[in-house]
Amino acid sequence: MSRSCLAVILAAGDSTRMKSSMSKVLHPIAGRPMIAHVMEAVAGAEVGSAALVVGRDAEAVAKAGAVGGVDVETFLQTERLGTGHAVLAAREAIQRGYDDILIGYGDVPLIASATLIAAREKLKEGADIVVIGFHTNDPTGYGRLLVAGGELVAIREEKDASDEERRVGWCNSGLMAIDGRKALALLDKIGNGNARGEYYLTDIVEIARADGGKVAVVDAPEREVAGCNNRAELAALEKSWQERRRHELMISGVSMVAPETVFLSYDTEIGQDALIEPNVVFGPGVRVDGGAIIHAFSHIEGAHISAGAMVGPFARLRPGADLGVGSKVGNFCEVKNGRIGEGAKVNHLTYIGDAVVGARSNIGAGAITCNYDGVNKHDTNIGEDAFIGSNSSLVAPVSVGRGAYIASGSVITEDVPADALALGRARQVVKPERARLIRERALAMKASRKAQK
Structure with missing residues (x-):
């Protein structure tokens, strides 16, 4: 819009x-402070400046906004002397001169930019005041919008309303x-001649009309x-936000088997034809490309999942996880700051941290990258087409070459060249009849303790 605008946000x-x-x-x-949601809507309404009226945690509120x-x-x-008084805390900003002034609240996180734009359009059309209202079956606690001759003539706070006025279901937001x-x-x-002795912003409607001004809704x-x-209302807002965002994603081409069980972050991006199974949680910073499949009970944050990749069930992707096209991170696996190459498989019971897994490599069950020495983190690099046997430990820093084979149960502490076989385990020893003797001795001890009781 060509008009200048200041948003005064009471927070x-x-x-x-x-x-x-x-x-x-x-x-x-959805993982983001309420004030940030409000400010995003303000930005979407083409507002150039904002005045945050703050109290406690002022610095943190300003940063979040x-x-x-x-x-x-x-x-x-x-001082807390009512909403009209609170708005005037930003007098210095208001008096600089703007075409439009928007008044909002830091705890109304679902407000849409389109609604704010609609209010600004009414100002552009000549209104002096534009009230944003809503209809409800339970108006308890809200100021009522009072109409005469088809025009809004006043907003009456509930404590000052008559019994007839309290039955009105058109309310002030x-x-x-x-x-x-x-x-x-x-x-x-604005004065304070009311039941609470406060300066109500809502009185501005009658004041404007008395001055011959135009009021719109x-x-x-x-x-x-x-x-x-x-906290109960916070949970209700979370539910509403999640429902709205799930709907938007499904309309855009994302499949959700049980959408009510999927929890999204404010910045979750999911591409067309991706499939999200039940009970999946997305933390901040996740991008899922089209055609990927997220199986049930997976928790993902700070990760990128490429097209055709599969995650879970029961997988955890932590910040820095980057899954290549057609790769797989299966059940009870965790990836942290790890790049999984195209077509590579990390199927089950595995930890990949601070590592690169080359394309088409296979990581066996129970294999782990030992990336932390108690003080510092170290990297593991696994080349393309490598095979890491089950229950192997790769002690970083270490590299495994292209096409190398790590025997199951190995502890690898040195680099493995391309196409080499590495074994890092003790030689198997078999003791005939020893298991029977150990078992008999254990049973005898158990019987002895029982007899003593």
């Missing part, structure tokens, strides 16, 4: 009802847009403008 909540030592807006939804390329400035709210040229004049007229889905006051 000074004390987390009293959250019962938390951390600012409310820092609590995560620095997303989307918006210029962020913080203002400390030292708290989000609002104000003509930037008139914002300070209107905000400064933009409706949003109830779920989109839901706020967060406690």
